[in-house]
Amino acid sequence: MTLNLGRPTLGSLPGDLLHEERTGMEKTDPHGHSADPHDDFGDFHRDLPLMLPRRALFGFGAVAGATALFPGLASAAGKVVNACVVSPSETQGPFPADGSVMAIGDTTPTRAAEMAKTAPNILVQSGLVRTDLTRSFGDFKGTAEGVPFRLKLKITDAYDCVGLKNKFVYLWLADAHGTYSVYNHPDQNWLRGAGITDQNGEITFDMVVPGCYPGRYPHIHVQVFENQDWATSGRNALLTSQFIVPEWVCRQVYGLPLYKGSPEHMAKTSVNWDGVFRYSSPAEVAMQTPVVTGDRRAGYVGEVRVGLWRAPGDRSRVKPIPYDYGAGPNQRGLRNGKPVK
Template identity: 35%
Template sequence: MSSASSSSSSSSSSSASSSSSSSSSSSTSGTCTTFSNETEGPYPGDGSNTVSGSVVNALAISGINRSDIRTSVGSASGTAPGLPLQLTITLVNSNGGCAALAGYVIYIWHCTRDGLYSLYSTGATTQNYLRGIQVTDANGQVTFTTIFPGCYTGRMPHIHVEVYPSLASATSYANKVKTTQFALDRATCTTVYANVSGYSSSTTALNGITFASDNVFSDLSSSQLAAQTIALNGDTTNGYTGTITLGISA
């Protein structure tokens, strides 16, 4: 766990992030929202691109189906340091009365506290931490234990998400049924980056970006952005818990 110099509790407001342009057309059905389709960015690790001529596919790594994604699995053994974040995602059918979707796979990935991506960034190409999949339970839920994501130049803090219809299909990007991103609210990010050891570079990056200038979420309405923002509670000493309901048209 990262050391911290202050403790402040918070709950999230609107926030967002990720890597290229997006197609944003969230819609609301009952009490849940169909998330907009967002870019997977340049670091998906889902078999859709290469590094140095080799296909990068974290989905094929033994042990990638796990709840705690802070350490690398398979032949790698590194650990990503940072403030703990426990994230619970509830997957629902926004086209079917917001019913829970059981048996689907949710794949998430995000950057380190320094803004690096495992499998891709210099210094992290041999690691696969901060990536993982889980199968949704009867309530449509999965819970990941990870770290609070950092911020890098040009993007607001965010978590990438892909949804697959089954565990058997969660082997390649070709089978995904949703690609989107979760946002983290600016106020909580500011507090974490200013008070938790190791996040200083994220403070600098965050100071240079806003949701209005972010190239992924800037076209979302305030209600759309709110729906795609993780609700956070916790402090900079013990870490945070986050919850979000992800609506897809199933």
């Protein structure tokens, strides 16, 4: 289905959002000062001093390398450096529908047999492979509300920047109200879909700009699998990560009545304070932030690169980044550019 780039239709609004992802957000900044959410909201240049110590820059070990990198980082104009960086492993959150989470908010490890019976797993459902994620598929009927957003992903080998073909990519996100299908809406499965990368490692999805809900900065979830045969559970993913919705896009879109509540939630967080993104280095933040153009009337078009890890000189298949599904955001797949053993 072709992306509708016309003016978005404003629909009815649901009640207050009842869910919240685990973030471990602090009431003070890392230096012990009062964390006024309005002070750093959207100002990436002020976030950098706090982000630098979080994690070493991948491929830019020295401070000099970091200084050289800064001019190419994400900005309000959508500029971003096209560096070969390993995309960080991130939590899949409470709403993946990939067979790993049994109920809202439950991210604790469970026996495989028990999980297989109760955990929603959209990966094994017919109809998941599609480009238009705005509509539900299979037995469900419905359309997600939100401003149109077309996103092209390029899955690459972070060692040499070469695009990786035939990788299976699963994407999911919240709608304009900050709610998720399958979990908040058991009778819907919109804003979830998958596809296979082409010869250049690229794949495109049509979705909407997600709303902002309490405790999280606006984001999009992604999982990458070696191929479709491996995509039977999120535990088989080569990478589970998240994309950052550019702050300038959020500012534009959240002025619409359809996104009621998002401005207030957005004012209480930032990339630097988010329980997931605050652990990313500036290089990773740039990698996780799509380059976007457009406006809230016509819709948005963006591109983002995903870097998979492979040891230098290793010409075999790319390797999965270790991640403990039962851990919080402190459990990183990579530390200082090296896989966690």
